Amino acid sequence: MKRVVIKVGSSVLTETTTIAKERMLNLVSLIVEARKKYEIILVTSGAVAAGYTSVQLNRSIPTSKKVLASVGQPILMSAYKNKFDIFNVAISQILLTEEDFNSRVHTQIVQDIINRTLTNDILPIVNENDISTTPDQLFGDNDQLSAHVAFYTGADMLVILSDIDGYYDSNPKDNPKAKIRKVVHEIEKEELEQVHTPNNQFASGGIVTKLMAAKYIMEKKRKMFLCNGYDLAAARDFLIHDKHTKGTLFISKEKDK
Ligand SMILES: Nc1ncnc2c1ncn2[C@@H]1O[C@H](COP(=O)(O)OP(=O)(O)O)[C@@H](O)[C@H]1O
Ligand SMILES: N[C@@H](CCC(=O)OP(=O)(O)O)C(=O)O
Numbered sequence: 001m002k003r004v005v006i007k008v009g010s011s012v013l014t015e016t017t018t019i020a021k022e023r024m025l026n027l028v029s030l031i032v033e034a035r036k037k038y039e040i041i042l043v044t045s046g047a048v049a050a051g052y053t054s055v056q057l058n059r060s061i062p063t064s065k066k067v068l069a070s071v072g073q074p075i076l077m078s079a080y081k082n083k084f085d086i087f088n089v090a091i092s093q094i095l096l097t098e099e100d101f102n103s104r105v106h107t108q109i110v111q112d113i114i115n116r117t118l119t120n121d122i123l124p125i126v127n128e129n130d131i132s133t134t135p136d137q138l139f140g141d142n143d144q145l146s147a148h149v150a151f152y153t154g155a156d157m158l159v160i161l162s163d164i165d166g167y168y169d170s171n172p173k174d175n176p177k178a179k180i181r182k183v184v185h186e187i188e189k190e191e192l193e194q195v196h197t198p199n200n201q202f203a204s205g206g207i208v209t210k211l212m213a214a215k216y217i218m219e220k221k222r223k224m225f226l227c228n229g230y231d232l233a234a235a236r237d238f239l240i241h242d243k244h245t246k247g248t249l250f251i252s253k254e255k256d257k
Contacts, residue, residue, distance in 0.1 A: 003118075003155040004239065007043040007146035011163040011200035012229035014049035015120065019079045022092065023230060027161070028083040030232050031123065034239050035089070039118050041153060043126045043146035044080070047072040049202035059202070062135075069130035080125060090122045095129035097137045101148050114153050141204045147213035151220045158217055159239065160210055161229030163199050166248035173199060182244070185253045187215045214250035224250040 034040055036117070051057075051072030053076060056161055057064040077093050084091050094113065100106045117124045126140060128145050138147045138210060143160065150158040168178040196206040210226055217224040227234040227247030233247035 001039050002038070002157070003039040003041070003153060004034065004157045004159060005043060005150040005153070005155045006034075006159045006161065007142055008045065008161045009142070009163060009200075010045040010049040010202040012161055013044065013046040013076070014053065014202065014242075016053075017048075018053050019050060019075065021079070024079055026232055027084050027229070028080070030236055030239070032084075032087045032089060033236075035123070037240065041114060041118075041124050041149060041155065043142055043144045043149055044076065045127065046076050046202075047127055047130060048198075050075040050079075052202065066131050070218055073127065073131075076127075077125070084123065090120075092117050092122050092124050094124050094126045095131075096126060096145065096149070097129050097133045097140055098139050098145075099133075099137045100192060101152060102228065107152050110149075111153060114149075141209040143209040143213040144216070147216045147224070150217060150222060150224075156222060158213065158222065158224045159235060160213070160224065160226045161232070161235060162205075162210070162226060163228075164226075165228045165234070165246050166226050167210070167250075171207070180246070181248050184214065184248060184250045185218075187211050187218075187250075213214070216221045218250055218252040218255075221252060221255055223255065226250070 012023055031040055031042060047069040048059060051068030054071050054075060055069055059065045059068055059193060079090055096110060100110050114124050126149055127143055146158055166180045167184060168180050170178045174180040191211055192208060194208055196208050214224045225238055225247055237243040237245045
């Protein structure tokens with residue numbers, strides 16, 4: 001069975017005062033369906049945003065942001081558990097930092113736990129460990145964390161579910177005439193030097209970190225698919241029906257032949 005990492009951003013999972021339950025349920029249903037065809041690893045953002053639904057601390061203060069993550073992580077996981085229980089899917093929580101990929105010994109631990117989780121038919125749910133880490137142990141965004149998880153666990157593909165339909169030739173929030181790019185083979189240096197533009201106050205990524213993830217994935221000869229996480233039609237078409245309707249596929253030229 002092919003292995004696929006699905007990453008979902010904060011904006012898809014949360015609204016200002018609550019977890020976006022219906023969107024989460026749609027995501028959970030898609031994952032349940034996709035598990036018939038692939039081994040799925042879920043990388044989820046949303047701990048800080050979920051924390052804010054409970055206590056409104058100032059997330060620009062680093063310690064308060066950690067407290068928000070510590071409050072939000074169990075809120076997020078219990079929301080997932082309620083939904084996966086409907087489908088009798090067991091889940092696990094795996095919190096990682098950049099350090100987990102810094103040495104062979106650490107990486108082996110991550111690989112072993114994820115492999116063992118999957119062979120026991122448990123869905124691994126990964127997030128960055130925002131809580132006890134120093135800034136240099138953190139990726140700081142889950143786009144790059146998910147790319148590392150995909151490569152080191154031998155996944156064939158990374159699917160990023162965002163608040164946007166794909167990668168456009170300019171920011172569609174500023175330019176209504178922006179056109180979506182269906183397939184991208186290469187990412188130029190200038191594209192990575194754009195200002196970071198997360199669309200949500202709790203998102204830390206923006207398009208640049210997605211492009212960094214895509215570059216890493218293509219260098220490793222894997223594929224990345226960026227599509228909408230609010231409306232999962234494109235993700236469903238791509239994953240379940242092998243059809244590329246909407247969304248951007250990042251794939252190296254050699255791999256596309
Ligand atoms: N060229 C572009 N194509 C698509 N999105 C872009 C582009 N430039 C900037 N963006 C912004 O990046 C946002 C997606 O990143 P982000 O808000 O971090 O999402 P997520 O929470 O899913 O990680 C989009 O909503 C859009 O405002
Ligand atoms: N670990 C953080 C992830 C923040 C993050 O990367 O957000 P996003 O840009 O929405 O993927 C959290 O759970 O809040």
